[in-house]
Amino acid sequence: MSDSSPNPNPDSAQKPPEHGQSRRDFLRTSAVVATGVAALAAALAPLRDLKDFTTVEKFLQKYYKEMTPQDMEKVLDRIRREVEAQYGVRPTVQDLKPMNGVEFVYCLNLTRCIGCRKCVHACVAENNQSRDPEIQYIRVLRMPHGSLDLEKGEHNYDSEQVPEKNYFYMPIQCQQCRNPACVKVCPTKATWQDKDGITVIDYDWCIGCRYCEAACPYFARRFNWTRPTIPKDRLNPNMAYLGNRPRRQGVMEKCHFCIQRTRAGRYPACVEVCPAGARKFGNVLDPESEVSYILRNKRVFIQLKEEVGTSPRFYYYFDV
Amino acid sequence: MMKAAKNYWIFVNRCARLAFVGDWRYYAWMGFLTIFVLLGINAYAKQFVSGLITTGMSDQVSWGVYIANFTFIVGVAAAAAMLVIPVYVYANEELHDLVIFGELLAVSAIVMCLSFVTVDLGRPDRFWHLIPGIGQFNFPHSMLSWDVIVLNGYLLLNVHICGYLLYCRYQGRKPARWFYIPFVFIAIGWAISIHTVTAFLYVGLGGRPFWNSSIVGPRFIASAFTAGPSLIILALQVIRNVTAYRITDKALLTLRSIVQVSMLINVFLLVNEIFKEFYSGTMHVASSKYLFFGLHGHHALVPWIWTAIACNMIAMFLLILPISRSLKYLNVACVLAFVGIWIEKGMGLVVPGFIPTPLGEIVEYSPTLNEALICIGIWCFGFLCYTTLLRMAIPILQGQISKANETA
Structure with a gap:
């Protein structure tokens, strides 16, 4: 030129x-x-208008499974700093690993559930879901008496009082499948099944293609369509890397059986809050556990959509 | 070695310069496209900042027009094979000099496909997580990882074939057969694979009965081989009108027979699918019901799909009748087929897969203006690429630009 x-x-x-x-x-x-x-x-x-979209450090962050303990410590420290800067609270952020000899299973008693949705809100509070736009991991369906056809379920029931006559209630969340469709389809291995049975997501590795969301037969996955917002005074500062630490715009999230609690020996928030005692959680490898007892002794239990071959670790049962 | 590199550099340079010169029609067309590309870039910049909330998508309908257009255009790219097969397998003379226009169309179409996938990503900054070797490539489990391979592979194959043949023509030497013929044949199989893999993206999802059907793959191929050659028929006539390049009516009529047969197969497969869905009447019919007749008072797609079916039916009858030997009617049929298949295979395939959701909820989807602007931008970008490639290729093929007339 x-x-x-x-x-x-x-x-x-x-x-x-x-x-x-x-x-x-x-x-x-x-x-x-x-x-x-x-x-x-x-x-x-x-x-x-682009605000803290990414930094060199974040851009180059390694894949979860390839991080050394030192790498992870640096990342956790970065997350602590970021959360403190944004919410004014110093959180505890841990990288909790699955425990040996533990496989978590969830049992939900459909006879007892009264459809109060307390589990939905306890989950949001515990797991730092975005309040605007609203993200919830648990959907409660109001089902007409006698049918398990989900298309007959009402998602947005707004009743004065629950339970109502001629209905039963069916809460649905991540089923923690043994053959998870979401894990198979993820192009970057950003989601995987840990050995305690929990399917987790590395929020810092997900590219946001939403293929897992299309693959999930249970509508369990949620996408951050924009920057999530949580009021400062609502933040739960007890966090885990693969659990409830705040997410960013453009990544997937879902129920992870409250890793920050369950991998530290506590119950998930939804189990604790349920006023009807409909929710049972525990280690299926322990024959003395409540879930083992239920699976041994209840006459009927259901894995939702058994025909799609995902084999959920989430069982619905009845008092019979 | 240095000399070869220098020669190639001169060639690339002269091609690049060509892209910026033309008559007033060329400038008007390119200016028109550029305006919409810029509007698309602007819309994407907004989406990049605020996230995909700027689209009409939701957790219930988590893919929309981006993936719909992607799916359709993969088919257009694959359709280049419909020019290659007659020439290289059946030694068709009429189409021989036109093959390259199909291959250049494939190149432009793949560029569009990659753009559509990119704008659909929530974290485009993390695209490198997908690159084999440095990222975590979930191959062979994820069909999306297969798609990354086949699409990029197809792009490379076509860039190689077109680039090599054009450079040989420019230098006035005969291309070495071993250096392109094997790739031509690989590209034929590869063309089928790109669209099959794209179908498998959907077919492999056991939780979505509307897609989890073995007919989706064959339907994709049949509709692609209808819509793609239809576009080529139209493009060739434009080329013939604005340049002196020799394109015979006979060549166009050869393509007509291809479109004719493909359209018949396409409609036949559609009938098969509709029969299976509605006659058996299982719970899985809900998505098809939503698409064709509406479900529980929701029917956003109903007018679209019937428009598509009307387009396809009229196109099919025009194509069967001898009347479409006249270019006027053939063009009408091609436009109708292209539009019909774009609706049917785009929105008509992607959106009903999400409605109702696996939990039976019905949430409808319609694209936002911002989303539409991004789509229009990518379409215009595709046309811009194709026009530019043709602008470079045609003078070379006609011998107007060659090594002989280089001014050192």
Whole structure:
């Protein structure tokens, strides 16, 4: 392009046309290029509102399973700093590993559930879900007496009082499948099944393609369509890396059996809050556990959509 | 070695310069496309900042027009094979000099596909997690990882074939058969694979009965081989009108027979699917019911799908009748087929898969303006790419630009 600079030397006019450009050509080219650059800059103007989208450190963060304990410590420290800066609370963030000899199973008593949705709200509070837009991991369906056809269920029932006559209630959340469809389809291995049976997500590795959300037969997965917001005074500061630490825009999340509690020997929030005692949780490998007792002694229990072959660790049962 | 690199550099340079010169129609067309590309970039910048909340998608309908267009355009890319097969397998003379236009269309279409997937990502900054070697590539389990391989592979194959043949023509030497013929044949199989793998993305989801059907793959191929060559028929006539490139009516009519047969197969497969869904009347019919007739008072897609069916039916009858030997009617049929399949295979396939949700909830979807602007931007970008590639290729093929007339 060196040819295109206007040359004050009159000799240049003698050059063949291929080599030189007239001043008019040059001006025209410059005008076109300038207009193009200006138009592109104008088109990209919304990017000025981009706030802490990523940093070099975050951009280059390694995959969960490839991090050394030192790497993880650095990441956890970064998360602590970020949470403190954003919410004014110093959280405890741990990377809790699955315990040996433990496989978690959930049992839900459909005879007892009264449809009060206390589990839904306890879950939101415990797991730092976005309040605006609202993200919830548990859906409670109001089902007409006698049918398990989910299409007959009412998702948005708004009753004065529960339970209501001629209905039963069916809470649905991540079923922690033994053959999880979501794990199979994830193109980046950002979600996987740990050995205690919990399917977890590395929120810092997910690319947000939402293939898992399409694959899940239980509508268990939720996407952060924009920046999640949590009021400062509602933040739960007891956090786990694969659990309830605040998520970012553009990544997937879902129920993880309250890893920050259950991998530290406590019950999930939904189990604790249930006023009807409909929710049971425990280690199926321990024959003395409540869930083992239920699976041994109840006459009927259901794995939702058994025909899709996902084999949930979430069982529905009845008092019979 | 240095000399070869320098020669190639001169070639690339001259091609690049060509892209910026043309008559007023060229400038008007390219200017028009550029405006919409810029509007698309602007819309994407907004989405990049605020997230995918700027779209009409939700947790219930988590894929929308981006993935719908992606699916359709993979088919357009695959359809290049419908020009390659007659020429390289059946030695068709009429189409011989036109194959490259199909391959260039495939290149542009794949660029569009990759753009549509990228704008659908929640974290485009993490795209490198998908790159084999440095990321975590879930191969062979995830069908999306297969798609990454087949789409990029198809892009490379076509770039190689077109680039090599054009460069040989430019240099005025005969291309070495071993250096492109094997790739041409690989690309034929590969073309089928890109669309099959894209179908498998859907078919593999056991929790979505609307997609979990073995007919989706064959329908994809049949509809692609209808819509793709329809577009090529139209594009070739534009090329013939604005350049002196020789394109015979006979060539167009050869493509007509391809579109004709593919359309018949396409409609036949559609009838099969509709029969299975509605006659057996299992619970799984809900999505089809939503698509064709509406479900519990929700029927956003009903007018669209019947428009698509009307387009396909009229196109099919025009194509069967001898009347479409006249280009005027053939063009009408091609436009109708293209539009019909775009609706049917885009929104008509993607959205009903999500309605009702696996928990029986019905949440409808319609794209937002911002989302539509991004789509239009990518379409215009695709046309921009194709026009640019043709602008470079045609003078080379006609011998107007060659090594012989290089000015050192």
